[in-house]
Amino acid sequence: MSDSAAHIARRLLDAFDDYRTAFRELTMGARARFEQAQWAEIQEASTARINLYDERILETRDRLSADPACRDILDADLWPGIKAAFIELIDGRFDDDLAETWFNSVFFKMHRHDQISDRTMFVHSTRPAVRPPSRIPLTRGFISGGCLTGLARQILDEYSFDVPWTDYERDCQLMVQCLRQGLPDWAQLDHGLTVELIQPVFYRNKGAYLVGRILSQGEKWPFVLALVHRDNEGISVDTLITDESEVSIIFSFTRSYFMVDVAVPVEMVNFLKRLMPSKQVAELYTALGFYKQGKSEFYRALIDYMARNPEDRFVMAEGVRGMVMTVFTLTGFNTVFKIIKDRFSPSKHVNRATVIEKYRLVKRHDRVGRMADTQDFADFRFHRDSFEPECLAELLEVAPSMVVLEGDTVLIRQCWTERRMIPLNIYLETASESQTREALMDYGLAIKQLAAANIFPGDMLLKNFGVTRHGRVVFYDYDEICYLTEVNFRHIPEPLYPEQEMSSEPWYSVGPNDVFPEEFPVFLFADVRLRRMFAQMHGELFDADYWKGLQQQIREGKVIDVYPYHRPEEKDLERV
Secondary structure, three states: OOHHHHHHHHHHHHHHHHHHHHHHHHHHOHHHHHHOOOHHHHHHHHHHHHHHHHHHHHHHHHHHHHOHHHOOOOOHHHHHHHHHHHHHHHOOOOOHHHHHHHHHHHHHHHOOHHHOOOOOOOOOOOOOOOOOOOOOOOEEEEEOOOOHHHHHHHHHHHOOOOOOEOOHHHHHHHHHHHHHHHOOHHHHOOOOOEEEEEOOOEEEOOEEEEEEEEEEOOEEEEEEEEEEEOOOOOEEEEEEEOOHHHHHHHOOOOOOOOEOOOOOHHHHHHHHHHHOOOOOHHHHHHHOOOHHHHHHHHHHHHHHHHHHOOOOOEEEOOOOOOOOEEEEEEOOEEEEEEEEOOOOOOOOOOOHHHHHHHHHHHHHOOOOOOEOOEEEEEEEEEEHHHEOHHHHHHHHHHOOOOEEEEOOEEEEEEEEEEEOOEEHHHHHHHOOHHHHHHHHHHHHHHHHHHHHOOEEOOOOOHHHEEEOOOOOEEEOOOOOOEEHHHOEEOOOOOOOOHHHHHOOOOOOOOOOOEEOHHHHHHHHOOOHHHHHHHHHHHHHHHOHHHHHHHHHHHHOOOOOOOOOOOEOOEOOOOOO
């Protein structure tokens, strides 16, 4: 190992430590922001933490490039030695998994993607799959002793804040009520019933969460206590969740990332994986704010899946072909891959740079459980046999600048990955009456909740929304989104005479940001039955004054509550 390789490895790790310190400082401020009800500052900190990674990677690249002692850093043949030195430095660290990804990110910024291999970087992790537990305790335990009220008191006393509980006794009663509803009778009577909670509190938006599990006689259930702080009156328990599906929604790919102090990332992820077995490791890392690590874990899961399932080939995704994006997928891998087309439909007044910025906006913004998170990848390489011929032919036709055939290798210069869902228009084709009503109700709630987060979807057609495995309706087509406050909502002016109303062209001027909600019913629903059903549920969406009212609330600085769980005695967005 050369002195130069050892020096570069040390510089890489020092830069990583600087990043981790800054990341932790932003994260640790979450408690004070929650206690002081600093809702706007919470959103600003969330965006700053997302931007932090790429900012520090670019700084690291520039500093290494300017360091005379790192003059050989652009020589890819030096990087196996740098990697070996780096492995020695991170052995024994608690965040070694994140350190490997940091190493990869710096390499990406300095070398061509055709130089990527396990020789030069960490395509596969070198960290042991099974490792001894650290000495840093992840959880703390509480034993009921046969008294659920006493158990509730133990938990609230242990997790007290600098702001008082609004109504301590009421909160204890609510916790006991939720436990009785969520647990079988025999577990409630178990004197050894134990609640094991992760020590750090999880913060996100206007909520805080105590996360853990309930253990009783060999059985276990999730335990997520949702806390809120309203109007500076104090902190209170909002609900207690013991259902795995509901907990999974709280950690959904449609949510903003948690602010939580994670000492040993792999131990935290493994614990959460036991609570939510259906969650992918990549998704859990991402939920904790380590979205670049989530990206690494996703890529490793993808190449592992393709190696184990060579018969599964890429096909075009179901649904109406997009005007801006072309979308393909693997049948057995629950992800879609989206590529920007070279030419857009004439009705689309955007360009490639605008579309990319829209996707970045979604990454940075509060997704309120209604927009799918995405990861962007550059220079994916697959063997041409990984594609069905029809799929490859379509990709080469609509995006020749982004999809290139190099012998037997398909090079995808840039794409976005996103969780696969059933397009809402396709879902409704075979839905029962009750499923149709539930989907339309949630579709309207999705639009309202996006608006509450200052997002206007733009193109609200059913085909641009998907239905998740939990039955939630989620928006996933971002090329026309904008901030709600940028839109000019208008009523359609009355015609001056009958001939105007019969004209094929509007009799009134229309500006570039003008939207007429009265046009939504016909625009969104060709099926009159669905149109009438939706109007009964969410008819206010067809009124410009409703949208103007939301805009006013946002301009006044009000952060509207959107909860990632079912709340007792209140519907999801009844107040909006």
